[in-house]
Amino acid sequence: MKLLVYGLNYAPELTGTGKYTAEMAEALAARGHDVRVVTAPPYYPEWRVADGWSAWRYMREVRGGVRVSRAPLWVPARPSGATRLVHLASFALSSAVPMLRHVRWRPDVVMAIAPTLLCAPAALAVARAAGARAWLHVQDFEVDAAFGLGLLDSARAARIARAIERTVLRRFDVVSSISAKMVARLVLLGVDAPKTFCAPNWVDVDTIRPLERASAYRRELAIADDAKVVLYAGNMGKKQGLEHLARAALLLAARNDICFVFCGEGPTKTALAASVAGLSSCRVIGLQPPERLNELLNVADIHALPQRADAADLVMPSKLTGMMASGRAIVAMAREGTELHETVAPRGVVVEPDDAQAFADVIAALADDAPRRACLGAAAREFAERTLSPGAVLGRLEARLVECCVRDVGDVLDTLDT
Incomplete structure (x- = not known):
């Protein structure tokens, strides 16, 4: 399977979405899949681009068996509702270039990671142009969070943002999230239930374990x-x-x-x-x-x-x-x-x-x-x-990804044979 992952955050970020996106990509690459990633330079949670990385240059690397393309973005020194929006838009615009380059690679699945939904149109466009399935994985309902936390407070803006959110969600072939109630929220937003999938975050229980001594x-x-x-x-x-x-x-x-x-x-x-x-x-x-x-x-x-x-x-x-x-x-x-x-x-x-x-x-x-x-x-x-072990969670995720790639009964039989 050829998987293109598209998300704002990625390793070497240590917390949040970037950590899990990188672990997923590297685990699938280790299982023999061809995985590529389009992302930004590391900046979270400090809200400044990490030393050794550029906020303004396109960069490429191979990390954990995954080919990673990094696009520029603007990082506000004091994030607020307006500056966060500009921040997200800067990455959505700059990352469209490396995303379009992957059309010729012809991925089987294009997986966008939310936040941010501003990247969803490019993910959908590349998936359609490449004949790939479009998958959206929701780590956070950013529209609800933005208004619930007062980052944006205009009623008109809320109606527009939620209408856009519903329209975007319905366009993907698969929409997943990290808990059963978040998946239920997807259905309330208009996603067909058969298109939804629960992919919780995981933890390596061999690495994170109780110590028998004082820390x-x-x-x-x-x-x-x-x-x-x-x-x-x-x-x-x-x-x-x-x-x-x-x-x-x-x-x-x-x-x-x-x-x-x-x-x-x-x-x-x-x-x-x-x-x-x-x-x-x-x-x-x-x-x-x-x-x-x-x-x-x-x-x-x-x-x-x-x-x-x-x-x-x-x-x-x-x-x-x-x-x-x-x-x-x-x-x-x-x-x-x-x-x-x-x-x-x-x-x-x-x-x-x-x-x-x-x-x-x-x-x-x-x-x-x-x-x-x-x-x-x-x-x-x-x-x-x-x-919550990686084997249990990622095994189910891999199976759904492969199923997502299957086009007809013949493909099913070929997949089972291999």
Whole structure:
């Protein structure tokens, strides 16, 4: 199979969509498929192009057995609703050039990754011109998120954006997303149910696993041996609701036996660091090397997953997979009835979004209850091993991709023979 993947984010970005897109592409290449990628230079979550990369030049490389073409883009120093739109449009325009070059390669499937939907027209055009199937994989409902978080607030713009979203979604041959409720949302937006597919994010449960010793980060961050560590590791943006975890840290400032570690990058990091600057119980650090991810996740006694109420129904946080695989207790903010609530509640503790006091109360209770922490962590680990391993998720994805390429019964028989 010849697969062309088209998305804004890709390795060596360490978090979010780029991480999963790269792992998927490299895994499929390792299984013998010919995979090519059109993407941007790495810039996320720091919102600046990484050292050694250019924001203004086209570049090519081979990474993990995948041929990668990178197109220029503009990255705003202070992302807002308007600047984000220009940012996304700059990549959509510049990336059309390498996308069109792949028409002659004649891929079997063109897979666009959302965000961003601004790239969907080029993906559809290339797929049609090459006689390929068009696949859209939705990591985030960006239109809902933009208006829910107030990045855009015009009612007229909302109607136009949602109309465009519905039109674009219906044009793809397959539309997938990362949770069952997000797939159900696709159907509500007008995608025919047989065209939908659930492809959850995964975690390497052999690489991310419980340690039988104390994490080295305890010593490096000067955390007392008997302190209980509450860890947030991931993007630091608006929808993460990190202000609620910072508030919980303030509410628990008198607890000398609880330490909060905030790890990541993003537009709200400076404000977060300022809000906890006077607390000896808090550590704020940048993104850590990928080879140290397991060490980092194991510094936690409790993983914290805050969320703003206006974003709580929109996404399934990708960071949750690593939390579960590490075998530590999880406290999350989620509404009842959402996929996040249904995933965490049987094997973690869930409170309502935006309720910092409830967040603090649960953290304090878990800090005092080692047996319950161990029980919740073991349940989360079992769930990760059973449902989130790369073999299980990527095997199903590969099968659907191959099925998507099949044109008639003869092709089916040929595929089965091979």
